[in-house]
Amino acid sequence: MLDGLFIGLQTVLTFHNLILVFAGCATGTLIGMLPGLGPITAIALMIPITYGFDPSSGMILLAGVYYGAIFGGSTSSILINAPGVAGTVATAFDGYPIARNGQPGKALAIAAYSSFAGGTLAALLLAGTAPFLADLSLGFQSADYFALMLLGLTLVSAFSSQGEYLKALMMTCFGLMLSTVGTDLSAGVQRFTFGRMDLIDGISFLMLAMATFALSEAIMMVLKPTHANEPAIRLDKTSLHLSLPELRSIVPTISRSSVLGFFVGVLPGAGATIASFLAYGVERNLATSEDRKQFGQGSLKGLAAPEAANNAACTGSFVPLLTLGIPGSGTTAILLGALLAYGIQPGPRLFIDEPEIFWSVIVSMYFGNLMLLVLNLPLIPYIARLLLVPRQYLIPIIMFFSLMGVYLVSFNVFDIQMMVFIAICAVLLRLLEFPMAPLLLGFILGGMLEDNLRRALAVADGQFSFLWDRPTTVVLMSLVVIAILIPMIRALWPKPSR
Amino acid sequence: MVSITSARLGGILFLILCVAYGIYADDIHLDYWSEQEVFNARSMPYFIAIAGSFCAILLILVPAPKTDWSAVLGLNWLPACLLLVIMSGYGILLEPLGFVIATILLLITAFLVLGVRSFRAPLLVAATIAMAFWLLMDKLGIYLAPGVLPEQLFQYLGVTG
Numbered sequence: 254m255l256d257g258l259f260i261g262l263q264t265v266l267t268f269h270n271l272i273l274v275f276a277g278c279a280t281g282t283l284i285g286m287l288p289g290l291g292p293i294t295a296i297a298l299m300i301p302i303t304y305g306f307d308p309s310s311g312m313i314l315l316a317g318v319y320y321g322a323i324f325g326g327s328t329s330s331i332l333i334n335a336p337g338v339a340g341t342v343a344t345a346f347d348g349y350p351i352a353r354n355g356q357p358g359k360a361l362a363i364a365a366y367s368s369f370a371g372g373t374l375a376a377l378l379l380a381g382t383a384p385f386l387a388d389l390s391l392g393f394q395s396a397d398y399f400a401l402m403l404l405g406l407t408l409v410s411a412f413s414s415q416g417e418y419l420k421a422l423m424m425t426c427f428g429l430m431l432s433t434v435g436t437d438l439s440a441g442v443q444r445f446t447f448g449r450m451d452l453i454d455g456i457s458f459l460m461l462a463m464a465t466f467a468l469s470e471a472i473m474m475v476l477k478p479t480h481a482n483e484p485a486i487r488l489d490k491t492s493l494h495l496s497l498p499e500l501r502s503i504v505p506t507i508s509r510s511s512v513l514g515f516f517v518g519v520l521p522g523a524g525a526t527i528a529s530f531l532a533y534g535v536e537r538n539l540a541t542s543e544d545r546k547q548f549g550q551g552s553l554k555g556l557a558a559p560e561a562a563n564n565a566a567c568t569g570s571f572v573p574l575l576t577l578g579i580p581g582s583g584t585t586a587i588l589l590g591a592l593l594a595y596g597i598q599p600g601p602r603l604f605i606d607e608p609e610i611f612w613s614v615i616v617s618m619y620f621g622n623l624m625l626l627v628l629n630l631p632l633i634p635y636i637a638r639l640l641l642v643p644r645q646y647l648i649p650i651i652m653f654f655s656l657m658g659v660y661l662v663s664f665n666v667f668d669i670q671m672m673v674f675i676a677i678c679a680v681l682l683r684l685l686e687f688p689m690a691p692l693l694l695g696f697i698l699g700g701m702l703e704d705n706l707r708r709a710l711a712v713a714d715g716q717f718s719f720l721w722d723r724p725t726t727v728v729l730m731s732l733v734v735i736a737i738l739i740p741m742i743r744a745l746w747p748k749p750s751r
Numbered sequence: 752m753v754s755i756t757s758a759r760l761g762g763i764l765f766l767i768l769c770v771a772y773g774i775y776a777d778d779i780h781l782d783y784w785s786e787q788e789v790f791n792a793r794s795m796p797y798f799i800a801i802a803g804s805f806c807a808i809l810l811i812l813v814p815a816p817k818t819d820w821s822a823v824l825g826l827n828w829l830p831a832c833l834l835l836v837i838m839s840g841y842g843i844l845l846e847p848l849g850f851v852i853a854t855i856l857l858l859i860t861a862f863l864v865l866g867v868r869s870f871r872a873p874l875l876v877a878a879t880i881a882m883a884f885w886l887l888m889d890k891l892g893i894y895l896a897p898g899v900l901p902e903q904l905f906q907y908l909g910v911t912g
Contacts, residue, residue, distance in 0.1 A: 305891070419810045420758065423765050426803035430772055433799070437779075437792040444779050444792060445772075468838075475834060475865065476826040646876060649861030652838060653854065653880065660845070661893065669842030673835055680831070684823055685757040703795045715789035744813055 258380060261612030264309050265620055273306075273314040274617055278624045281321020282636055286329045287647065290470055291340075292322035292567075292584045293693070297462040300591050301658045308595040309610050313617040315591060319584060320372065320621040323525070323567055325636075327364045327560060332357060332637060340525030340563045343533045347548065347555035354551055362493040363553055364560045365630045366500075367507050371561030372622035374511040375518070375568035380615050382519075386576040387604035387611075393577075395708035396719040400729035402702045405521040405579045407736040409691050418740040421691045424682075428695020429702070431456055439707060451667040458590040460659045460668055461696055464675035465689045467655040471648050472680045478644065493630060503557040506536050514562030518569025521581035525563040525570075532562030568618055574599055575611060579698070583690030586697040757818040762810030769807055773800030833864045849898020854881035 264270065277299070284295035295318050303311035326341035331348035344364065351360040393401070410421035434445045435455025446452040510532035517528040536558040537548045548555045573579045578600030580586035592599050597607060604611050659668050679689060713719035721727050776796035785791045841857040848856070858877035859870075867873050888895050897905075
């Protein structure tokens with residue numbers, strides 16, 4: 254492990270890569286701060302820029318963008334009570350009241366310290382557990398991978414918010430459908446191309462991500478301008494200082510929430526949202542009756558808990574991505590897409606074949622958090638001025654960068670038309686309250702799922718007995734069945750409300 | 752009477768999509784040997800169509816909270832639709848007009864659609880963004896074509912050969 258960390262440090266600690274970490278954090282913060290735009294959009298917008306870099310540098314930049322976007326989301330939660338992403342909704346519960354009480358700087362400082370601590374602790378846990386898991390998964394066969402991918406897809410739906418389970422499953426199927434468009438490489442036949450040359454290579458994941466997240470978010474901002482007129486709390490003369498007793502009071506909260514967040518993040522599909530709500534709930538239950546009254550009114554612990562947990566969960570979500578090649582969330586799905594675009598196949602072999610990428614991602618997470626604390630926090634009063642830029646200007650600029658991000662990869666105007674069409678579908682689906690992340694996950698995993706199923710069937714002479722031939726597959730398939738059945742029973746027979 | 756909720760409407764549309772997808776899966780051309788295989792290029796689409804249809808039927812049948820359609824209809828549809836048309840128009844005009852002119856037009860019309868009143872500020876912002884982006888791409892060695900019409904105009908004026 255120490256050798257690996259050394260390789261990672263060597264890769265990250267170059268002037269070029271440190272600049273990329275900083276640029277990633279700053280850009281991620283800027284984008285993540287805009288309500289509605291989260292890490293997926295931020296990463297999607299940045300991917301075209303990374304095509305010119307080597308894979309390590311590309312991933313370093315994107316990891317920085319990821320953390321920056323989460324921190325930016327917290328900033329908008331605290332300053333205008335408009336969470337950029339679902340993962341920072343719990344941050345607004347106490348962050349906004351603290352800011353409204355005249356201490357926006359303190360709220361932002363707690364968010365930054367908690368995020369830093371959560372991210373750092375989780376990076377250490379990741380460095381400790383990832384090589385072990387990667388080693389373990391080296392023994393996985395196609396059947397196990399098939400079962401694991403199925404588990405990832407079903408868990409994303411199982412962990413979706415109440416009442417959305419069937420919708421999430423449907424969106425996963427929709428993503429799988431889109432992944433079959435193009436040439437089936439194993440058979441060399443075209444599927445669902447309708448005779449169009451532009452579809453022979455399939456739908457680009459970047460285009461799908463941009464259309465379903467960046468473009469559709471921009472259109473949703475126009476359709477529902479909810480927070481457009483809410484004034485941002487100004488940060489011109491605010492103190493970022495925290496007293497020692499205040500710091501002492503939140504340290505145990507941060508430690509507990511970081512560990513909890515990390516392990517929740519490791520679960521495919523769970524992610525930052527569940528981690529932050531869970532940590533908030535745990536801290537509220539552990540608080541003394543006096544402290545508990547403060548929750549929702551501006552409790553420091555109530556702000557520290559979700560912030561530490563969501564950052565730790567973001568790091569935790571890299572465990573299945575780096576060790577098994579399975580993304581557990583929409584954000585890691587898009588990172589997987591980026592890795593595949595660089596020609597890198599994540600999974601247990603990544604740890605052996607490309608250790609510099611594996612370890613540089615882990616080390617860059619730590620440096621990303623450090624950058625956020627040391628450089629981004631003092632810059633927040635200036636960065637937050639973005640919230641004052643009128644939406645009439647921001648939305649078209651987001652649209653332009655989204656369109657260009659896709660066009661500059663293919664130089665094909667058909668992609669622009671296709672993107673607009675997908676954005677229209679995405680907006681309509683959002684209005685019908687269908688979640689978008691399972692679509693992206695289904696799309697990214699679709700090809701791999703099919704390949705592994707084909708291989709497993711070939712090994713088993715065309716028999717579906719591969720599903721119960723190996724203990725690992727049996728365990729994973731049992732979990733798949735549980736992940737499908739329990740939420741489905743709940744959806745079909747909901748508990749009568751009291 | 753069964754009310755149409757957002758879940759039910761989504762379920763119906765998705766069921767139609769799954770059925771159409773399953774039917775089109777039949778059109779995937781397979782050679783004789785592929786057809787004999789247990790798993791071929793049609794298999795996965797069939798699985799997806801069946802799983803998707805099952806989910807869609809459940810979604811249609813499961814009771815869901817009522818949807819407030821008046822809230823959906825009362826959204827800012829006009830500017831949103833206009834933005835989509837503008838983006839689509841950008842795709843059509845990018846090659847004939849070239850990057851700079853098409854981008855300036857895209858941004859200005861989008862600013863105006865979203866309620867910017869003056870014309871000078873949008874023009875300034877749009878021109879700055881388009882030119883700065885074009886110069887940046889030029890520096891990075893990425894060629895963005897000037898467009899068919901400007902090229903012809905320059906040729907007519909004798910600016911280029």
